[in-house]
Amino acid sequence: MVDIDVPIWAARLRVLRRGRLWSHRELGRRLADAADETSRDQLPEPETLSSMIRLWESGERRPDEAYAQLLCRAFGVAESDLFVGDAAGTTLWHYLTGIPLRSGMFTAEEEERTGRAIEAPQRADEGTVQYFKATIDAYTRADLRPADLIHVLRPVFAGIEEFHREAGPPVRRAFLMLAAENAELISRMHHEAGDPDEALAWSDEAIRDAREAADALLEAYTLAQRGGLSDIGDPGRLVHLAVAARERAHLPPWVDALSRDHEAQGHALAGDVDMCHRRLEESAQSLEECGAEPPYPTEAHNALCAGCLVDLGQAGGAIEILEHEPPKTQPTYAVAYALARMAHAYADTHERERSAETARQALALARRSGALRALRELARVQLPRQDVRHRRILL
Numbered sequence: 001m002v003d004i005d006v007p008i009w010a011a012r013l014r015v016l017r018r019g020r021l022w023s024h025r026e027l028g029r030r031l032a033d034a035a036d037e038t039s040r041d042q043l044p045e046p047e048t049l050s051s052m053i054r055l056w057e058s059g060e061r062r063p064d065e066a067y068a069q070l071l072c073r074a075f076g077v078a079e080s081d082l083f084v085g086d087a088a089g090t091t092l093w094h095y096l097t098g099i100p101l102r103s104g105m106f107t108a109e110e111e112e113r114t115g116r117a118i119e120a121p122q123r124a125d126e127g128t129v130q131y132f133k134a135t136i137d138a139y140t141r142a143d144l145r146p147a148d149l150i151h152v153l154r155p156v157f158a159g160i161e162e163f164h165r166e167a168g169p170p171v172r173r174a175f176l177m178l179a180a181e182n183a184e185l186i187s188r189m190h191h192e193a194g195d196p197d198e199a200l201a202w203s204d205e206a207i208r209d210a211r212e213a214a215d216a217l218l219e220a221y222t223l224a225q226r227g228g229l230s231d232i233g234d235p236g237r238l239v240h241l242a243v244a245a246r247e248r249a250h251l252p253p254w255v256d257a258l259s260r261d262h263e264a265q266g267h268a269l270a271g272d273v274d275m276c277h278r279r280l281e282e283s284a285q286s287l288e289e290c291g292a293e294p295p296y297p298t299e300a301h302n303a304l305c306a307g308c309l310v311d312l313g314q315a316g317g318a319i320e321i322l323e324h325e326p327p328k329t330q331p332t333y334a335v336a337y338a339l340a341r342m343a344h345a346y347a348d349t350h351e352r353e354r355s356a357e358t359a360r361q362a363l364a365l366a367r368r369s370g371a372l373r374a375l376r377e378l379a380r381v382q383l384p385r386q387d388v389r390h391r392r393i394l395l
Helices: 008-019 024-034 037-041 046-058 065-075 079-083 088-097 108-119 126-139 146-166 169-192 196-212 216-226 235-248 253-270 273-288 298-311 315-324 333-348 352-369 372-379 385-394
Strands: none
Touching: 008 046, 008 079, 008 088, 024 046, 024 065, 065 079, 088 108, 088 146, 108 126, 126 146, 126 169, 146 169, 169 196, 169 216, 169 372, 196 216, 216 235, 216 253, 235 253, 253 273, 253 298, 273 298, 298 315, 298 333, 315 333, 333 352, 333 372, 352 372
């Protein structure tokens, strides 16, 4: 077994925390939640507690009995599993690779088999593919912060790429397709996190992998999603990518709707009212063919429609769409962006108070969810001079 520079219990503590996407401060907060009222009052300040957790994870200190119990309650594991346990191999490979450990998601046998494949990629099989696919699916959630998702998905991508290079032919193409899907997801998260250059770089990676896998549908999907990276700043390019996506394969209705929405976005930025409305109508027709709960949700379609109308100077129509189906209240980067778009639309129709109030909601949600794209949209909201007080809130 490979030696590491920390005790196995310290490595397990770090692996469990990172698998849940908790910062040191968040784990400290959960320790406080796990404590009873008496012991909670005796806990140190958050910064001190965060420093203690760092020392535990480095192996420089070991939690005393009271903190050990709190850690086990916070993670929902038995003390023997955290500080003793017999899964040293599983802890080790997650610690060394950075690939997140999802407690309870896989059996001990599945973890061990995947660890052996990590050690010798030639052993990878369909079970290894399913392990990584399930891991990606588990983190494909809009309620997580984009920066956190990037942090956890990059080592997953590195592991998949290693298998693509070294695994045997029966599963190599499956790993390549997973790499394309993962790269596309990372691209979107960089987009939401306000890093257009990284978003485009990862989108390029996704398209290359999809083409190498010779999967026309996957390539079409990655092209359609790239069209959503409006930061490329070229309306004609947006339209070209969306049209190219539909030329690659016969698309399922939800991918067709996605590509037409992004084409409409390009036409809106170019000021072509007729073409924009035509593509939005076609997108709505495609979504009607999907049935219940399509992978591309109606809410996302509505948000793009409203955005197109704002770009066309038709803010009244955008408000009608957004008020008919208001953004959901759970804290997500997508909701923050939709609220920012709504604030923009209210400002353009001179509804100053509603714009300011919606902007405040969007700002608070954007900060909680790490939605830098929503913050950029808020920066575009122009309120009259008498609302300088509200403009300061936005900035």
